[in-house]
Amino acid sequence: MLHIKCPHCGMRSQNEFSYGGDATVKRPELNKEVTDQEWDNFVYNRVSPRGKHFELWQHLSGCRQWIKVERDTATHEIFKTYKANEEIA
Amino acid sequence: MTQSYRIETGGLINRNKKISFKFNGVTYFGYEGDTLASALLANGVHLVGRSFKYHRPRGFFGAGVDEPYAVVQLYRNGETEPNIKATEQELFEGLKASSVNCWPSVNFDIGAINNFLKIFLPAGFYYKTFMWPKSFWYKIYEPFIRKAAGLGVASTKHDKERYEHKYEYCDILIAGSGPSGLASAYSAAKNGAKVILAEDKPRYGGSLLTSDVNIGNQSGKDWADAIISELKEMPNVTVKNRSQVFGYYDHNMLVMSEKVSDHLPKTKKYHPNKRLWYIRAKEVLISSGSIERPIVFGNNDTPGVMLSSAAKEYLKVYGVLVGRKPLVFTNNDSGYETAIEFKKHGVEPIVLDSRSNPQSEIIDEAKNLGINIKNSHVVVAAQGYKKVKSADVATISEDKKTLGKIENIICDCICVSGFWTPTIHLASQSGNKTKFNEEIDAFVPGVSKQNETTLGAANGVFTLEETLKTSFEKGEELSKKITEKDNEISIPNVVEKKYSKHDKFWCVPLPKGKSYKRFLDFQNDVAVSDVEIALREGYRSIEHVKRYTTLGMATDQGKTSNLNGLQLVSEIENKVVPSVGHTTFRPPYTPISIGAIVGREVGKHSKPTRKSPIHNWHEEHNAVFVDAGVWLRPRYYKRGNETLFEASKREAKNVRMNVGVCDVTTLGKIDVKGPDAAEFLNRVYTNAWLKLPVGKARYGVMLREDGIVMDDGTTTRISENHYHMTTTTAQAANVLSHLEYYLQLVWPELNVNVVSTTEQWAGAAIAGPKSRDLLQKLFPKTDVSNEGLPFMGYVEGDLFGVKARIFRISFSGELAYEVNVESDNGRFMWEKIIELGEEFQIQPYGTEALSTLRIEMGHVAGSELDGRTIPYDNALEGLLSKKKDFIGKRSLQRAAFVAEDRQRIVGVVPLDKKTSIPEGSHLVKDANAPLPNKKLGHISASCWSVEHDNPFSLAILKDGKKMIGEKLFVMSPLKNKVIPVEIVSSHYVDPKGERVRS
Numbered sequence A: 001m002l003h004i005k006c007p008h009c010g011m012r013s014q015n016e017f018s019y020g021g022d023a024t025v026k027r028p029e030l031n032k033e034v035t036d037q038e039w040d041n042f043v044y045n046r047v048s049p050r051g052k053h054f055e056l057w058q059h060l061s062g063c064r065q066w067i068k069v070e071r072d073t074a075t076h077e078i079f080k081t082y083k084a085n086e087e088i089a
Numbered sequence B: 001m002t003q004s005y006r007i008e009t010g011g012l013i014n015r016n017k018k019i020s021f022k023f024n025g026v027t028y029f030g031y032e033g034d035t036l037a038s039a040l041l042a043n044g045v046h047l048v049g050r051s052f053k054y055h056r057p058r059g060f061f062g063a064g065v066d067e068p069y070a071v072v073q074l075y076r077n078g079e080t081e082p083n084i085k086a087t088e089q090e091l092f093e094g095l096k097a098s099s100v101n102c103w104p105s106v107n108f109d110i111g112a113i114n115n116f117l118k119i120f121l122p123a124g125f126y127y128k129t130f131m132w133p134k135s136f137w138y139k140i141y142e143p144f145i146r147k148a149a150g151l152g153v154a155s156t157k158h159d160k161e162r163y164e165h166k167y168e169y170c171d172i173l174i175a176g177s178g179p180s181g182l183a184s185a186y187s188a189a190k191n192g193a194k195v196i197l198a199e200d201k202p203r204y205g206g207s208l209l210t211s212d213v214n215i216g217n218q219s220g221k222d223w224a225d226a227i228i229s230e231l232k233e234m235p236n237v238t239v240k241n242r243s244q245v246f247g248y249y250d251h252n253m254l255v256m257s258e259k260v261s262d263h264l265p266k267t268k269k270y271h272p273n274k275r276l277w278y279i280r281a282k283e284v285l286i287s288s289g290s291i292e293r294p295i296v297f298g299n300n301d302t303p304g305v306m307l308s309s310a311a312k313e314y315l316k317v318y319g320v321l322v323g324r325k326p327l328v329f330t331n332n333d334s335g336y337e338t339a340i341e342f343k344k345h346g347v348e349p350i351v352l353d354s355r356s357n358p359q360s361e362i363i364d365e366a367k368n369l370g371i372n373i374k375n376s377h378v379v380v381a382a383q384g385y386k387k388v389k390s391a392d393v394a395t396i397s398e399d400k401k402t403l404g405k406i407e408n409i410i411c412d413c414i415c416v417s418g419f420w421t422p423t424i425h426l427a428s429q430s431g432n433k434t435k436f437n438e439e440i441d442a443f444v445p446g447v448s449k450q451n452e453t454t455l456g457a458a459n460g461v462f463t464l465e466e467t468l469k470t471s472f473e474k475g476e477e478l479s480k481k482i483t484e485k486d487n488e489i490s491i492p493n494v495v496e497k498k499y500s501k502h503d504k505f506w507c508v509p510l511p512k513g514k515s516y517k518r519f520l521d522f523q524n525d526v527a528v529s530d531v532e533i534a535l536r537e538g539y540r541s542i543e544h545v546k547r548y549t550t551l552g553m554a555t556d557q558g559k560t561s562n563l564n565g566l567q568l569v570s571e572i573e574n575k576v577v578p579s580v581g582h583t584t585f586r587p588p589y590t591p592i593s594i595g596a597i598v599g600r601e602v603g604k605h606s607k608p609t610r611k612s613p614i615h616n617w618h619e620e621h622n623a624v625f626v627d628a629g630v631w632l633r634p635r636y637y638k639r640g641n642e643t644l645f646e647a648s649k650r651e652a653k654n655v656r657m658n659v660g661v662c663d664v665t666t667l668g669k670i671d672v673k674g675p676d677a678a679e680f681l682n683r684v685y686t687n688a689w690l691k692l693p694v695g696k697a698r699y700g701v702m703l704r705e706d707g708i709v710m711d712d713g714t715t716t717r718i719s720e721n722h723y724h725m726t727t728t729t730a731q732a733a734n735v736l737s738h739l740e741y742y743l744q745l746v747w748p749e750l751n752v753n754v755v756s757t758t759e760q761w762a763g764a765a766i767a768g769p770k771s772r773d774l775l776q777k778l779f780p781k782t783d784v785s786n787e788g789l790p791f792m793g794y795v796e797g798d799l800f801g802v803k804a805r806i807f808r809i810s811f812s813g814e815l816a817y818e819v820n821v822e823s824d825n826g827r828f829m830w831e832k833i834i835e836l837g838e839e840f841q842i843q844p845y846g847t848e849a850l851s852t853l854r855i856e857m858g859h860v861a862g863s864e865l866d867g868r869t870i871p872y873d874n875a876l877e878g879l880l881s882k883k884k885d886f887i888g889k890r891s892l893q894r895a896a897f898v899a900e901d902r903q904r905i906v907g908v909v910p911l912d913k914k915t916s917i918p919e920g921s922h923l924v925k926d927a928n929a930p931l932p933n934k935k936l937g938h939i940s941a942s943c944w945s946v947e948h949d950n951p952f953s954l955a956i957l958k959d960g961k962k963m964i965g966e967k968l969f970v971m972s973p974l975k976n977k978v979i980p981v982e983i984v985s986s987h988y989v990d991p992k993g994e995r996v997r998s
């Protein structure tokens, strides 16, 4: 079980969180014309990298904040966590 | 029966407390402190079971967790448990156990016929033999294998025992209380670190219990006892015996199984049977020691052949002789320790040493005691069927290829020592890159991935002096980093015997003309010849060889077989062992009870139970409850001998005729607040929200980004910046998360907050033509007329001193209201409604009537909003705003979603107006068409229409719009039903929606 540092609450066990997918995906702006391909890329198409991955988690059984986690998908090492409004670097 | 193999004195058992127990129906006696294995051996019982494949007789091979054979079925306090190692099971008064793998009895076993048919059962026999003909598998092969194989039978009864889970954090977790565990725990504890020391056996001390050493002028065991008592006194230390750390997971999370009650005849009141500890440790010290490995020779699975270390442990810990004519077969000095113990107790052992001229302190001691030692000698084969009677022995050449003349020696046990294998399972599970150590012919931990260090024998360090030194130092070093304290500890003097080099020899060649089975894996019956076949058939990867032969795949995880298997593969393949590599070690290290893994989350506790504040009233009025997610809701209120069908019909009818009340507390409720709340709702819902006035409710549908309907419900504008959103019971949690996602990540610029208020409000739906009359009685001061409170209107009211929210919304299609009060007043509200509703013939109604009412109205719910339908499918396209964007809108342009013949909700009525239609059935054009009969749609919900008094269903049907009036067939192969039906509109009652506005 992973040990995730919530930027608001500190180190917490994985079972307090729920996974929310790729954190680098940006929703197209409202009312903006987008092609089928752009929309499909937003809704469906994801890379599944081996190695560093920025992902979203929600601290569901804690502060309920969505956070960004930089994690290695192969080793599970967590390098850094960010608040929802922090830009990932 | 007398304990004829128990020596007069000695051992760590309590001879003052005699214990009676039964094995295979026979009563025996042992002492407190025995294991089932030691007590049986004390009584001269060696035959305990049959092997897995060939059903060969099985005895005891080890004395602890490494035991591959002595797996028994245990009976305790009216319960039974399979897969218990007799070597680990502590004796208690009244214990009952029986052999497994044998039928009808351990002495006469039908399956043993496999042993004589063994040419048919080589490696891969499961894959080859039982392949053809296919029909034979279910009828003949499988039942036979099931009857003849297996490691016992699982109980079919409900397990009355209690199992607990415990979460713990510590600075340093130490697995194993041998010398390295004790030393590192001591120095870490002295520095103030929070330490957990875990020992899988009942007694602490590990190898110190059986080795002949001195530490600081006391015996090893006395030193261990003193350290343990001191540790137990320290507040920062938790010392646990009978506790196996069996799994090492990510981020230094380890799991330990503590056997709290297995050693007792009955679990004490309020105690668990087992406790599973989830431990998050800053540092982990693995001091799991090593396991002696066997030398492979002919018939080496005969009862009476066992590890030399086990024989020594039975003698030193339990005071039990495993034989009176022992043969010790060794390739290193460890065998001599066992021989010397035998000799000290008046038994004359013979030592066969594969080395030609070994020299060491301990060998000198053995010689001085007059022990018969034969150098360059090996056991070629054990003789005897149910017990060793003699051994064929021979000299062996220096290159270990050629045997000399075979001679037969009478003996009653063969104690084998093929040197030591470090127990690296935990390190390997943690991701440690293990490496092969040529010095000891075994893998040892290498580069750590997590904060883990392996000490002592588990790390391939076999001298006590070095073990203690490195362990004291490691404990001190790690704890200093954590606590920033440093208590210098003086390392005690150690007196131990020096070992000479072991012989790199592990398998005795077959003599000419003999085809003895030489077993590698004793639990799964994998012999040298099986691995040879696998390699001959082209299997190369050790992982493939393992799966094809089942080598190391039994419940003992190959603790005694892995390395010899690797040696064999590398020898045949002409490779070095490290390039063959070992198979992956996976948790658990040793079998763990399913009960312990499940813990308290069983039966009713497998999920939380949520009850409405009105629950007790429902209970008092004969409600029959149903699980709705984690909520318990009344399904119907039973009157007399009513069936579900009768009661729900009565309740639904009463809503259509008079008035009914339904507990709707379970609906999800979310407060949406802030100056941008309207804009936010406008983006979340598919319809327009910017112009909803205060005091009005609106029905809304929300989509996922992929265009699929996520949820529906009404949202009411309570005040300027305050909206009260309702969700379905099932989706409440997901909707909240969904809203938080958009507010926190996608549109953080919106000034809106959301919070769940589900538990703050109790809700009652009052529905039926007489509902307004009732409402007026409940709120005499409020204008509830059609003008004062129109459809989709909202007012606040005073319910006899209790503040209430009144919504004019309807799920039943009737004139209806929903009243909310703060949860604490829920029952008060409910009782008032019932009391004042009496004159209007009010009846409470449950979820079954609720479903009936919504189905015949054609209102969609969870069974239509099933994660596969878009708004059009549910006839909700009228709610899609053309003027604004919303979540999921762009997806609705996808070709499949705008297809002409898109599926759509319809009503379904059986032609005979009698036959009920099973939910989930398929709709087809032609009931007699050949398979696969093309499915046109499925029945999503069924009811008995109280309005029309005949069955009615909703269905999601391909090209549904055009199908109204068509005749189709409903097919349910599951219920074996074919029903001719007519497709009608989904609005079966009041299609114009006049009642809700009346």
Ligand SMILES: [Zn+2]
Residues within 6 Å of the ligand: A006, A007, A008, A009, A010, A059, A062, A063, A064, A065
């Ligand atoms: Zn948090």
